[in-house]
Structure formats: structure tokens, C-alpha cells
Amino acid sequence: MNMAGILPDRGYTILLSHLHKPNSSLPLETLQSLIAHFLSIHESPAPLAATVVSSPIFRPFAHTTLSTLHTALRGAVHLKWKALQDESNSLLSLGPSKRVRIDAWARAVVGGFAGAQSVVRLVGAGAVLLGLEDLKKDIGSGSGRRSARGKAEDEVVISLAEVMELYGRKGDGWESEFKPQVEAGEVDALSLCLVFASQFLKHIDSQRLLALPLPELTSHLTSTLESAFNKGTFLSTLTASTSIPSHNSISLVSPRPDKSEDYPYSDPLTSPLSSTLHTLISSTFFAHVASLSRATALLLPLLVESRPREGWTTLDDVTRRMRALAYTVERDWSLSPLANIESEEAIAPESRETATQLWTVLKTQLFASVMVLQAVLGAIVYSQGPEDLGSELSAASLALVALETLRHLAFVISKFGGVEGGFGELKSAFYTSLDILSVDARLSSDLVRGMSVADSEGPSTGSRSRVSDRAVLAFRLSCVEQLVPVLDAQTIETHVVPMCLPHLNDPTHRETYELAHSVVLGVFASHARKHSGDPTSDTEPTFVEKLTPYYTRCLLENSADERLSTAQLRLAFSALVSSAATSSRALAHHALSALLALIQTSPPAQKQRLRLALVSSLSGLDLPLLSIFADRARETIMAMGEDEREEKDELWEDLFNELVVNSGDREKEWAMRWWADHIPPSASTIPLQDEKGKGRAQPDL
Known part of the structure; x- marks a missing residue:
């Protein structure tokens, strides 16, 4: 007989005894x-x-x-x-x-x-x-x-x-006596x-x-997320913990004032910040930030769909709490010397571990915020808030709070290379917020106007650091670039362009330099869409038209080495000329004439970039201007020496593409005749038609 079926297993008996x-x-x-x-x-x-x-x-x-x-x-x-x-x-x-x-x-x-x-x-x-x-x-x-x-x-x-x-x-003390308790320190x-x-x-x-009380559950989850980051106060001791010793490196730790009994087994270096970060990172909450964020993100769209009124008020509450958390962190960060360092090398070696912990917490907060904000935006992008909530709570207002949250964390986003270099979820949250916000022109203008002056809701530090300023500025410019099409002319004149002007000639900080040019080009592109028509109109010139000569000069100055790349210069100048040509042939003529004049006096490397910019601008011209500057472009290429054969080949090919391939329907027939009449026999690449009808180059024979 199998005794195992009768006698209890000894291990089972031991387990039962210990469970009791x-x-x-x-x-x-x-x-x-x-x-x-x-x-x-x-x-x-x-x-x-x-x-x-x-x-x-x-x-x-x-x-x-x-x-x-x-x-x-x-x-x-x-x-x-x-x-x-x-x-x-x-x-x-x-x-x-x-x-x-x-x-x-x-x-x-x-x-x-x-x-x-x-x-x-x-x-x-x-x-x-x-x-x-x-x-x-x-x-x-x-x-x-x-x-x-x-x-x-x-x-x-x-x-x-x-x-x-x-x-x-919350119950009274008497009621609390009957609740099962947690262990001390938990x-x-x-x-x-x-x-x-x-x-x-x-x-x-x-x-x-x-079946669950979703508004309350979501609120509790958000509170737990807040607790995971000490409600944003984990950097409150950063400034007090920072020192700059004689070696000029920033130190985040210092020797213990009194060696404890377990020294030297304990770390001899410490600081209030180091202790705070150690406690936070080792906490139960912080270890589960990802799952807490995912759970919050899961419930938000479900709540909005099932109980719209409660859902929208919950979305408003959650986004505002995420913003408050980010605001507190940015405030403490901007007050510290760390906000002004260009490189991690400025941190003392003995403080690198603490700095790593610091950035781990900051990046985790960014990931958590983005996850929650994505859920908020996903819940509202195809829905409309209940009418009884009033106009103060709308999809655009929630998107605005989401953007403000990300703006407060711009110094963390900069570690990923800015929004454009960031991870996919960050870019999705950023651009979705702007798409939703752009539906409301008033809120969009309010955001941009607020960005062009001291941030009214940002940390008030007296003198914000240059590095911290650049991160915030880059974020602002990224926002403005997307919102330009919905902004009114006054906002563009009084806020957008003045925000960009100081950075258009400063390639030292590449990100803000390129973003400033992108915003201005967006202004010209938006102007072209809104004012396309008869370019001979004699109406009062707009601000953008008045800006054209200045920006023409600016682009020509930035055609030098180590400023705009060749591709950037070509794109920028063609956009400028195309915008100018839609409202004033004289402006487009002025821009191209200035470019031709600079070609005559510039050094060889810059000269070729300018020639390419000239050719790139032709497809945006109407026939009266095209007939003039196609000849000018041909003359410029013909004037090049035999030692520039490779550069000439590049220009001939680009000229064909701009005239015959990229020009408008009305100009294309003229362009093909012009090309057939004016292409010199000595050109080494003569575009022909392949079997699909597309231009191709004939090699030298």
C-alpha cells in the first residue's frame, strides 16, 4: 500500500505548523x-x-x-x-x-x-x-x-x-483601531x-x-505616484548639498561629520541629497513607478468613455497634479549649480554615483509623466467634454497643461537631445498636445505670448542658469514652430519673431540656433499660405513682408562655414523666396539679387553653397521671375572655371530638377523649352527621359 496517501507529508506538517x-x-x-x-x-x-x-x-x-x-x-x-x-x-x-x-x-x-x-x-x-x-x-x-x-x-x-x-x-481614531494595520515603517x-x-x-x-469607483481609484493611484517622488520635493536639499571645493568640480557629497560605529563599512561620504535619493530609490513606490503609471494610464480612457463628466474632471485633476509635481522639481533644480553645468565632467568623481541616482529619478519621473499624459491625450483626442463643464475645461486646456508639464521637465528632456531626439512616447505626447491645442487659436496665442516673457508659472529664481534657460527655450521654440499656422499676425510680430531674433546669428548653441531659423521659416510658410494671390497687389506690406529683407541678409550671413549647413541653407532660402514671391515679386527679386551679389565676392566653399541655394529657389518662382533668374543661374554656372567641373555637374543636374521636375504646372512647359534651348553642349550631364518618363543623367561618352 502507498503510505504517502495516508500519512501526511512531513514537509506539509512543517508548513502548517509555521503558517499558524x-x-x-x-x-x-x-x-x-x-x-x-x-x-x-x-x-x-x-x-x-x-x-x-x-x-x-x-x-x-x-x-x-x-x-x-x-x-x-x-x-x-x-x-x-x-x-x-x-x-x-x-x-x-x-x-x-x-x-x-x-x-x-x-x-x-x-x-x-x-x-x-x-x-x-x-x-x-x-x-x-x-x-x-x-x-x-x-x-x-x-x-x-x-x-x-x-x-x-x-x-x-x-x-x-x-x-x-x-x-x-479617513475615519476617526476609534474606527482606525479596527482596521488591520501595516507593519511599522511600511x-x-x-x-x-x-x-x-x-x-x-x-x-x-x-x-x-x-464596477470599481474609477475616479477614486485613479486619484489614489496618482497620489501613490506623487509619493514615489516625494511629491516633487526630492531635490529640496540639492542646493544645500552642493559645494564647489578648490578643484572647481561640483561636489554633491561631503565627509560624514562623525563616523558611525559601522565605519569604515558604511560610506564615509554623504549629504542630505544623497540620503534622500537612496531612500527614494530603495522605496517600494519607486520600484513600481512603471506599473503604477501603466495602471493610471489604463483607467483614464476607460473612465472617460464610461462616465464622461467624472472622466473629464479626473483628467483635469490628474494633469494638474502631474504639472505641480514637475513644477516643484524644476524650481529646486533651477536654483542649484547643477543647472548650469555643460558637462557631467564638471561633477567631482566622488559625486558621480549620487549624480547618476539623481538622473535616474528625474528620467523615471519624465517616463511616468509621459505615460500618464499620453493616456490623457489619447482619451480626449477624439472626444468632446460634456457641455455642463463649461469652457474652462476642454481638450485644448488639458493639452495646454500637458505641455506645461513637459516644459517644466525640459531640462530632463534636453538629456535626450530635446523633443526631436527624445523617445517615441515623448514625441507622441508632445505633438499630440500641440495638435489638440492648435484647434483653439486663443489658447495657442496665450501659450506663445506667455512663452515670450518670463514664465509666470515657472520657478522664480532671479537669475536662471544659461544651460537651464537653453533647455526651456528649445522646448518653447519647438512648441511655437508647430503653432505658427494658427497664430494671428500680432502675436507673430510682437512675440514669435522677437523670441527668435537673438538666436538667428548664434550657432554656438546649435539646437536653439536651428530651432529659431525653423520658427522664422514657419512664419514665412504660414504667410505664403494665407496671402497667396496676385503678387503685384499694392496693398500695405505686412510685417512678414517687412521682415523679408532682414531675413535675407541674415541667411546670407549664415551661409558661411560652421553656420547653416548646405542643405539647411538651400531649404531656408527657397522657402524665403517662395514666400516672398506669393505677395511681392519685388521682394523675391531683391532676395535673389542679394544672393547673386554675394556669390561674386564670397570664398569658394561658400560660393558653391550660395549657387546651390540660388538653384533651389527657382521652382518657387512664377513665370515672370523664373524667366529672369533661370538665365542668371545659367550665367553663374557658365562662369565657373574648368577646375570646378564636379561642382558644375552638380549644379546642372540640380538646375534641371528644379526647372523641369519641381516647377509648377504653368511654368513646366516653358521650363522644358528653356532647358532644350539653353543647355550648353559642354555640360557633362544632360538629363534625358527614361522608360518611366523621369529625368536621368547621360554619362560622359
């Missing part, structure tokens, strides 16, 4: 393994599951012990499936019944949680759910109410609702539960999630 003790002598890892093992070998695991979740080992609540429970139950699902696979391999194929058996087993485990305290039920049911999710490819993902997965999802929703009811509202019970819940909420059917 408030303080087990077994290491948590051993306890975790025993729970997973014995749950997996029982066909009827409900009694053991009930014993486990009611064990005093898991009271008072602590992240470490609850993690042990969570890992044990999730592991038990894997062990059970492996045992079923091994069993089926040793007998006949029992593939279909394996799914039935593990489903029945998992339902029994969840059933064993009945009557247990809501916190351990939440953690336990979530662990079983994640275990089933891990095996989804093998056992399927059916979530009907009678399935194990459906039962686990129901249990998670019910227990989470109970946790929120029990811990989510986070509050609700936040502890949210840390676990955030890991499996995304695996719960959305219809089940609708």
Missing part, C-alpha cells in the same frame, strides 16, 4: 517554496489556500511578506501546470483535460480565499490571475464567470473595492495594495473594471 505561528523561523524564501509546492500537488487545494491567506505571518501587512505570498501563489500555478504536463507525458495524451484540471484547481485555490481579509485576498487572487496569464498560450484566456480566470478577476475587483472602502476614506495599506493591484489590473476585463 505569528513569527516563523523559516526564511521567507523557504516558506514561499513550500506554499507553492504543496498547493500544486493538491487536487483540492482550497483548505490549504484558506490556511495560507489567514496565516498571521502576513500580518501586519508588509510588502516583503505580501510579496512572498504573491510569488508563492503565482509559482504554484506554474508548478501545477508542469505537474499536469509531466503526468500526461507519462500516460496517454491528456491534453484537453489538462486545461480542465488546472482550471478546476485554480478555481479551488481562489475559492479558498473566501472570508479572508481583503488585502490578502487581493494579493492572492492577483497572483493566481498573473499565473494564469503567464500560461495563456497553453490554457487559453477564457474569462467567463465560471472559469478560474473569471473567478480570479472577480475576486480582484471585489477585494480592491473593499480595500478602497476600508482604507480609502507605506499605508491602500498604497501597498495599489502597488500590487497595478501589476494585474491590465489583465482584467474592462467590463469588470467598470
Whole structure:
């Protein structure tokens, strides 16, 4: 007879005895393994599951012990499936019944949680759910109410609702006496539960999630995110912790004033900032920022779709809290010497570890903010707020707050190379915000006007650092560049162009230099779209038309070495000429004449860039101007020496493309005749027509 079926396993007896003790002598890892093992070998695991979740080992609540429970139950699902696979391999194929058996087993485990305290039920049911999710490819993902997965999802929703009811509202002292407590030094019970819940909420059917009080749950998740970053105050000691010793490197740590008993085993260097960062990074909240952010992002669109009014007010609350968090961090950062360093080499070697921790926290905050903001923007991009909320709360106003949040974190974004060099989610949040905001011309203008002066909601430091200023300026210019098409002429004249002027001739800081030119070119492009028509009109010149001679001179000055690249110069000058030609042939004529004049006096390298810019500008001209400057371009190329054969070949090819390929329909016929009449026999590349009708070059024979 098999005595194992009669006599209890000694290990099982040991497990039961320790589960009934408030303080087990077994290491948590051993306890975790025993729970997973014995749950997996029982066909009827409900009694053991009930014993486990009611064990005093898991009271008072602590992240470490609850993690042990969570890992044990999730592991038990894997062990059970492996045992079923091994069993089926040793007998006949029992593939279909394996799914039935593990489903029945998992339902029994969840059933064993009945009557247990809501916190351990939440953690336990979530662990079983994640275990089933891990095996989804093998056992399927059916979530009907009678399935194990459906039962686990129901249990998670019910227990989470109970946790929120029990811990989510503040009771008086008498009521608090009857609430199960957390271990000393632990986070509050609700936040502890949210840390676990955030890991499996995304695996719960959305219809089940609708049963939860989503506005309150989202608010609690946001509060937990705020706590993960000390509500933005983790840099409050940055300035006090910073010193510049005699070697002129910035130090973030200093020797301990009194060596503790464990010295030299403890770090002899410390600072308030170092201690704060160490505590923050090692916290339970910070370790789960990603899952907390994902859970918040999951619930927001669901809330907006199911309960629009509550959803929109929740979106407003969440975005404003994200902005406040970013504002506090930027304020403390801008006050410190770190905000003015050009390179990490300026930080003393002994402080590099602290600096690395600092940037880890800052980048994590940026990632979390972007994840939440993406969810907000995704929820509103195709929806309209309820009318009874008034005009103060709209998609554009939420997009504006999102942009302000990112602006406060511009100094972090600069570490990724600015918005353009940033990660995909950042660019998506940034450009989606601007797309939504651009629908509201008034708010767009308000944003730009606010950006052109001291930031009214930004940190007031007296003298902001140059490096910090550049990061903010680059972000502002990136915003303005996208909003130019919806701005009125007065805003462009009094705010946009003055914001760009100081940077148009300063290539020292490449990002702001190029962005300033991009914004001005956007102004010209927008003007061309709005004022296209008869270029001979004698109306009063607009501000942009008055700006054209200045910017022509500016571009010519920036055609020198180490300023605008050849590609940038060609694009900029052709855009300028095209814009000028739509409203005044005289302006376009002036710009091209100035370019031709500079070609005569510039050094060889600059001369070729200018010739290319001249050729690039031809396709934007109407026929009266094109007939003049096509001849001028040809004369310029013909005047080149034999030692410039390669440069001439490049110009002939580009001239053909601009005249015959890129010119407008009305000018194309003339351009083809002109090309046939004026191409010199000595040109080394004569564009012909290939079998698809596109121009190609004939090589030298």
C-alpha cells in the first residue's frame, strides 16, 4: 500500500505548523517554496489556500511578506501546470483535460480565499490571475464567470473595492483601531495594495473594471505616484548639498561629520541629497513607478468613455497634479549649480554615483509623466467634454497643461537631445498636445505670448542658469514652430519673431540656433499660405513682408562655414523666396539679387553653397521671375572655371530638377523649352527621359 496517501507529508506538517505561528523561523524564501509546492500537488487545494491567506505571518501587512505570498501563489500555478504536463507525458495524451484540471484547481485555490481579509485576498487572487496569464498560450484566456480566470478577476475587483472602502476614506481614531494595520515603517495599506493591484489590473476585463469607483481609484493611484517622488520635493536639499571645493568640480557629497560605529563599512561620504535619493530609490513606490503609471494610464480612457463628466474632471485633476509635481522639481533644480553645468565632467568623481541616482529619478519621473499624459491625450483626442463643464475645461486646456508639464521637465528632456531626439512616447505626447491645442487659436496665442516673457508659472529664481534657460527655450521654440499656422499676425510680430531674433546669428548653441531659423521659416510658410494671390497687389506690406529683407541678409550671413549647413541653407532660402514671391515679386527679386551679389565676392566653399541655394529657389518662382533668374543661374554656372567641373555637374543636374521636375504646372512647359534651348553642349550631364518618363543623367561618352 502507498503510505504517502495516508500519512501526511512531513514537509506539509512543517508548513502548517509555521503558517499558524505569528513569527516563523523559516526564511521567507523557504516558506514561499513550500506554499507553492504543496498547493500544486493538491487536487483540492482550497483548505490549504484558506490556511495560507489567514496565516498571521502576513500580518501586519508588509510588502516583503505580501510579496512572498504573491510569488508563492503565482509559482504554484506554474508548478501545477508542469505537474499536469509531466503526468500526461507519462500516460496517454491528456491534453484537453489538462486545461480542465488546472482550471478546476485554480478555481479551488481562489475559492479558498473566501472570508479572508481583503488585502490578502487581493494579493492572492492577483497572483493566481498573473499565473494564469503567464500560461495563456497553453490554457487559453477564457474569462467567463465560471472559469478560474473569471473567478480570479472577480475576486480582484471585489477585494480592491473593499480595500478602497476600508482604507480609502479617513475615519476617526476609534474606527482606525479596527482596521488591520501595516507593519511599522511600511507605506499605508491602500498604497501597498495599489502597488500590487497595478501589476494585474491590465489583465482584467474592462467590463469588470467598470464596477470599481474609477475616479477614486485613479486619484489614489496618482497620489501613490506623487509619493514615489516625494511629491516633487526630492531635490529640496540639492542646493544645500552642493559645494564647489578648490578643484572647481561640483561636489554633491561631503565627509560624514562623525563616523558611525559601522565605519569604515558604511560610506564615509554623504549629504542630505544623497540620503534622500537612496531612500527614494530603495522605496517600494519607486520600484513600481512603471506599473503604477501603466495602471493610471489604463483607467483614464476607460473612465472617460464610461462616465464622461467624472472622466473629464479626473483628467483635469490628474494633469494638474502631474504639472505641480514637475513644477516643484524644476524650481529646486533651477536654483542649484547643477543647472548650469555643460558637462557631467564638471561633477567631482566622488559625486558621480549620487549624480547618476539623481538622473535616474528625474528620467523615471519624465517616463511616468509621459505615460500618464499620453493616456490623457489619447482619451480626449477624439472626444468632446460634456457641455455642463463649461469652457474652462476642454481638450485644448488639458493639452495646454500637458505641455506645461513637459516644459517644466525640459531640462530632463534636453538629456535626450530635446523633443526631436527624445523617445517615441515623448514625441507622441508632445505633438499630440500641440495638435489638440492648435484647434483653439486663443489658447495657442496665450501659450506663445506667455512663452515670450518670463514664465509666470515657472520657478522664480532671479537669475536662471544659461544651460537651464537653453533647455526651456528649445522646448518653447519647438512648441511655437508647430503653432505658427494658427497664430494671428500680432502675436507673430510682437512675440514669435522677437523670441527668435537673438538666436538667428548664434550657432554656438546649435539646437536653439536651428530651432529659431525653423520658427522664422514657419512664419514665412504660414504667410505664403494665407496671402497667396496676385503678387503685384499694392496693398500695405505686412510685417512678414517687412521682415523679408532682414531675413535675407541674415541667411546670407549664415551661409558661411560652421553656420547653416548646405542643405539647411538651400531649404531656408527657397522657402524665403517662395514666400516672398506669393505677395511681392519685388521682394523675391531683391532676395535673389542679394544672393547673386554675394556669390561674386564670397570664398569658394561658400560660393558653391550660395549657387546651390540660388538653384533651389527657382521652382518657387512664377513665370515672370523664373524667366529672369533661370538665365542668371545659367550665367553663374557658365562662369565657373574648368577646375570646378564636379561642382558644375552638380549644379546642372540640380538646375534641371528644379526647372523641369519641381516647377509648377504653368511654368513646366516653358521650363522644358528653356532647358532644350539653353543647355550648353559642354555640360557633362544632360538629363534625358527614361522608360518611366523621369529625368536621368547621360554619362560622359
